[in-house]
Amino acid sequence: MSQGTSSITGRPGAPGEDLVLTGVRKAYGPVVVLDVDHLALRRGEVVGLVGENGAGKSTMMGVVAGSVRPDTGTVSIGGRVLGAGGPLHAQHLGVAMVSQEFPLVGQLTAAENLLLGRRPGKNRHLVDKRAADAVARGILAEVGLDISPRRKVDSLSVAQRQMLEIAKALGRKPLVLILDEPTSALAPAESDIVLQLARRHAAGGGIVIFVGHRMHEVQALSDRFIVLRNGRIVSDLRREEATEQRLVRDMVGRDIEAMAEVSSSQANRPVAFEARQLAAEGLGPLDLAVREGEIVGVAGLMGSGRSRLLHVIAGARPSTHGEMRLSNSRYRPRNTCDAVAAGVGLVPEDRKAQALLLDSPIRWNVTLAVLRRISWRRLVLSVRSDKKEADRIVAAARVRCTTPEQAARALSGGNQQRLVFGRWIAVQPRLLLLDEPTRGVDVGAKAEIYSLIDEQRKQGMAIVVVSSELEELLLMCHRIIVMRGGRIAAEFKRSEFSKERIIAAAAIDRVAG
Amino acid sequence: MSGASTTLGEPAEAAPSPSATSRLGRRLVDVPEIGIVLAVIVAFVIFSSINPLVASVSELQNLGVDLAGFGILAVGESLTIITGGIDLSPGSLTAFFVVVSAWFLTTERVPVLLVFVITTAFGALWGLWHGFLITRLGIAPFVATLVTYIFAAGANEAIAPNPIPINNSTFLALAGSTLFEIPIATLVFVVIAILGWFFLERTYIGRETYAVGGNREAARLAGIPVNRRIVLAYVVSGACAGVVGMIVASHLTSGTADSVSGWELIAIAASVIGGVSLVGGQGRMIGVVAGAALLVILRDGLVAVNVNAYYQSMVVGVVLLAAIVIDRFRVHSLERAGSHFDRRHPLDAVVDKAKQSTAPMG
Missing domain, CATH: 3.40.50.300 (P-loop containing nucleotide triphosphate hydrolases)
Structure with missing residues (x-):
């Protein structure tokens, strides 16, 4: 873990380091939920972020996505410092987040959801449906989701919605793609597509932050593993170091022992x-x-x-x-x-x-x-x-x-x-x-x-x-x-x-x- | 979260020492009843400064008798609400017992002490009937007590088409006499309120009553006799209606069929203003008493300062709204305060926010 050198000066980070967290700290009342001295992620990396519930994963993602403002410290994305503009600024700087539950608008169509906040076509005030459909179809094809852009989101299955959500994030051509348990609602085949998309995004020069509860998926996908515990980074592992045992141990802070001897039979107890x-x-x-x-x-x-x-x-x-x-x-x-x-x-x-x-x-x-x-x-x-x-x-x-x-x-x-x-x-x-x-x-x-x-x-x-x-x-x-x-x-x-x-x-x- | 086992108390050292104002704020959050008590005092001061007669002994005694009526009903009502139910019958039942107690006393010539006992017992029995309908037949409390609301209103007209005069001095003393300048009825209310407080906060049955309203299934699985706790609340509410019926009869010196109306709603309003949650499981007796006191002061005070009767209900409505809104704020701040100690809670909020922010609406 490259610590120290650039952390105090507030310099946006060395070349090639396109997402840099410096001295980021966040507390709710007396409880420090996130405390990161320095973390730099490079283009082309898929980073597995693991930790128990409450370890600080969500806060960290929130900080990167601009929805959580840290008490101290800076986040720089692609060389520019994330300012007080919050989520919109983060989006503008190229952060897209896919979360476990879907903030899709059920009554709108797939295309309308994909393009929320954007308006393809020439007219500034009216929505050009045909142009929107064309753009949407392109994005949907990219994630391999075979549905009509005119379908209402309500009528989609949970898995389809999740894919749509991912399509929406990718449609923004982000630099940093944050995937928060994206596969928990998906069947294995669909999970594979998601994992492939994540890989492709990284291969194309993006950064992927992946949070998953299925440990084998995180392991299969990630190049690098950040383990959080009590808001701190306890280890930063390369792929070959990150055995399942090591990850679990770092997450929990100790090896989980098998429960005290139960082998002694209770056969003669009343x-x-x-x-x-x-x-x-x-x-x-x-x-x-x-x-x-x-x-x-x-x-x-x-x-x-x-x-x-x-x-x-x-x-x-x-x-x-x-x-x-x-x-x-x-x-x-x-x-x-x-x-x-x-x-x-x-x-x-x-x-x-x-x-x-x-x-x-x-x-x-x-x-x-x-x-x-x-x-x-x-x-x-x-x-x-x-x-x-x-x-x-x-x-x-x-x-x-x-x-x-x-x-x-x-x-x-x-x-x-x-x-x-x-x-x-x-x-x-x-x-x-x-x-x-x-x-x-x-x-x-x-x-x-x-x-x-x-x-x-x-x-x-x-x-x-x-x-x-x-x-x-x-x-x-x-x-x-x-x-x-x-x-x-x-x-x-x-x-x-x-x-x-x-x-x-x-x-x-x-x-x- | 993991690792070192910090148990009870330790995180407190990390808590910042609160300033005086935030301490008061916290106390208001912890004990919301303080706010209502303050409102009672403020209302009283305002009314008595406009019309000094409000603070006169005779007016205070009137206030005390009115408070006894609303307050006793509110005590019973709040118990049923705490179990997660509601009792719509107290108003009609009170009117019914106004007539019935007068009928016992004057028409049937029942000894006065016996009238006290059997009227109260009659009320309790009627509450038992409600409890039976609710727990055994599974009828919703609203419906079960609505039946009584309608039935009793007709029954009292049937028993006494004309007012039944009362001239038993012991009975009339209930609302007409004082002890140390305090009306007997008010003393009865004080005793009932203290008993209610003791029941809720100092007996295990009271705690179990809260549990039944807070989470019925959890209470059941913890081995609490849920049905018995519910029945008891309605029995008490019915008995309270019996007592109030007698106080009103004593006050009117006759058993008049259309003596009271809408009192069940005042009792419900008093409970809600006092911090009793309509969802059940929350609320304290001091709040109920203060809520009833506030309503009585508003009602009598507005009359004393010559506000048209039409406006009284509107004022009560506004106060009710304010109480509900304040309660919502309180609950929110309680949730936020709780989240200081919670590792998941703030994060949930964070994640929710993050989720919303990924889909900005234009």
Whole structure:
């Protein structure tokens, strides 16, 4: 990383360096979200920008695109300093950005969207549709999008819209093309087109900044990798240095270790939960037993009854047949209150819709399931005991916040998830049901959630985890059951774990009855 | 975000020390009720400076009785709104109980203390019916209570085509007598408001009531008996209508069928002005009380300074609008304040902005 020489003087950058960030810093309140001493990108480069959520990628792109004004520092594009003109000036200097969601105008046609802000043809006030169509057709052909320029954007598929968005950016003939997860909505074939376009743009003397979540795509495309962490550039790697392991390590700041030893079998621990011939609408009959200190994973495709199983056990849906036992006593929840009272907790799939009081303080959220217990005479909730309990849980669940009085909405996804998890740490249920416990949280937060789960397990909690991420289940479970069509299709002990067999069991229809 | 585990409290050291004004600003954001309390005081000062009689003891006592009526309804109403519902019945029910309590007392010769009890219980029972319709039959609160709104308005006419006179002195003392110069009705209101505050902020059931309104599914999955919390709110609201019915009857010294109208809307307005969000899950008792006080002062104060009755409703409408607009600003600034501590939130905003800026409109 060429640091230092040209950074203080404010010189727009050495020849060949056509996008230069110098001393760029941006903070929101006390939080520094971006702090870059010097970064120079050259023509012909495809630069992969990677980092966790909140690492500063979006801010950096915003700074280059002119929509975020840095507190200090300068951005120079093609030798000219990006001024206070903001996005328009950046555009004028040759920056085009393609983002994940589409700021296309749905009621307008493809051509109108492509040419927003431009007016081909002679007349200054009227739109020359034919000229516009011709220009638009040219741009569309360039990205290989075979649609009529007169089609309304509303009628396009998500993938087509994404391509249109890219066409729109390229149509401006930019110097710097910023692609923010451009392939997340695309099928492999279309992704390939995008990647090719990016390559071609760089080969033609442009600069491409590529942000992607599919690591292999970023790796396949980029010549150079900038890793951001906590707003700083932690590494600047050439293609051959950038192994997946290295990138992930730099993003997270440490190697993600496999979760603490789960190999020790829990086979001689007492059974915490047992279901026999359990059935509900669209579920079962099935048998399931979970021992104390055991983590049982539930794999299966969408609609295989995974979540339904958890909801039935948690009393959130009625069961129609069968019986359940909890620590050897009959367990028959009529509703979730019964379940919580008996010692069963559920961390639901969608934390915002199903778990959080977003506009209420963190304190309210963490003590929600133990309010009665921490109340004096089981009625009067003193502020003191509430605060005390909240502080304890926030610390135990490692929720990072300024104060438990903050609204839950202000937390990041990983923090929110730990908050929901903390709610159940407070309850200490015998059986904890986790539905997609790491959905939408970044790599580092995932590792922390795994270790929280493991801590609880070690204290004897029985845990059932539903996850769409097989790696996750392979990492932390003692056993994995595979569901299909509301029933258990297969079961694997840890020694038998195999990705292929689990996927096969989840996906293949009607092999066993 | 990753790496070093800074837990609770640490980022605070990085926070800049706020100046006095921004501290006041923050407090206003955190406790929006302060603003309404200030508005109440300002309104009172203005009216009493125009017409000093507003601050006279007898006028204040009148104000107190009026406040008792609106305020008690607003306490019940706010509970139902906090659960995420609404109660349209209190106005009609109050009118109904004006007649019913007079009918118990004068026509049926029920002992006065018993009248207090059974009228309140009747109101609670009616609220239970609302709760049943809403939780068991899944009828929308608006509709379930609208039925009562219409039904009760007719029922009181049916029971008492002519006003039923009241001459029981104990009953008349409710609105007519004072204790330490404070009308009994006002004291009843104060007690009910304190109970409401205690319920919401110092009992676990109150907290669970907020949770039900804030996110019903989350409350359910956390093991909270959602239906019971909802039913309770309507029961309380119904009972409050019973109490207010008696206060109004006592004030009018008769059971008159068309005694009150539109009070449910005043109760709703008082709640909203007081910071109770119509979405549910937000709002505090002090705000509700201040909201009711503001409306009463405006109503009585405008009369006292000889403003035409037509303008009163318009003024109330404007105040309501102002309260809603201020609330929106408050929510925005709350979201911005929250974003200081959030790594995703400002970035989301940044990205959104960037997205918009890639498609400039001409």
